Structure formats: C-alpha cells, structure tokens
Amino acid sequence: MNRLAEVFGRLPGIGQKTAERLTYYVLRATREEMSDFAHAIMDVKNTVAHCSRCHNITESDPCPICADSRRDSGVICVVEEPKDLFAIEAAGNYRGVYHVLMGRIAPLDGVGPEALTIASLIERVKGETVTEVIIATNPNLEGDGTAMAIAKALEGLDVRVTRLARGLPTGSAIEYANASILADALAGRTMVSQ
Secondary structure, three states, X not given: OHHHHHHHHOOOOOOHHHHHHHHHHHHHOOHHHHHHHHHHHHHHHHHOEEOOOOOOEEOOOOOHHHHOOOOEEEEEEEEOOHHHHHHHHHXXXXXXXXXXXXXOOEHHHOEXXXXXXXXXXXXXXXHOOOOEEEEOOOOOHHHXXXXXXXXXXXXXXXXXXXXXXXXXXXXXXXXXXXXXHHHHHHHOOOOOOO
C-alpha cells in the first residue's frame, strides 16, 4: 500500500492525502475495474506519441490537424502544451496549424529554450511556406519570456510574428479585473469605428 501511495504521489497535483484516497479506492475496486484502468494506461503509452511535425499528441503521424488539407498550413499557432491546442480548437474558429513547444522557458526550474521545440519551429518556418506565426503562450512571466525568445529566434526570417491579444474578457466587469489585465487592455486598445 505504501508503494502504491508513493507512486500516486508522484503524479502532478496529487498530495499525500489524495494519494492515500486513491490507494484505498484501488483496494475497494474490483479486479476487472483495475484491469481496465491498467490497460487504459498501457494503451495510452503504447499508442499515443508526438506528431513529428507539430509535436501535438496523436495516435497517427502526422496528426489529424497537420494532415488536414483544408487547414491553412501557412499560419502556425505556437502553444506551450497540447492542452492549449485543445482549448483553441474548442473555440472553433482557428483554421491554421499548430506548433507545440512542450513547455515554456522557466529558468528557476532549469528549463531553457533548448529544452523546447523552438529549433523545429525555425526549421518549419524556413522549410515551408509560412506567412504568419501566432505566439499563443500564456500571459505570465514565463509565457512572456518564451514569446520573446521565439520572436528573437524568428528575426530575419520572412514571416509575420503576432501575439494573441490581451485584455478584458467579454462579459466581465472592470471592477473585478486585476492590474495586469487592465494594463494589457489599455495597451492593446483599438479604434472605435465612427
């Protein structure tokens, strides 16, 4: 039991108490339930990999997004993790392709630009007909640093580099916005048509 709790405790976001609850759940579950659970884990490890082009998680290579001829392969949206790609896809209005960095620059955690897939992004831009790279890193210190590193790496290449807009979310109230959101909204203000 202690070994299982220790293994559960290695999972991200799982503390000691949650690891203990999961261990007791395993003890109460039937052999069939746990067999299904173990097979599901092994199936993911055996069938899911990273797309050789964009680094998204996929069961086929290239991934369905890269293989879709209806997508605009000249526009690449750069995200930190596959979960960011899924969030943009859920919005339903982006028709370009992606590039997943597999993290963000975080010097305090020992993650530098070389640990990310920035080099393969540069190769894609150089080797394909890419007109725009949209940097969609998270709006925080690490995301901003990563965005700056990508923009610097793309300098001198014939590609437009843009960043996702920031500001007040639709339906929110100014009084509840923090200083960072308000600063971004003011800096990114647009003309009102007259």
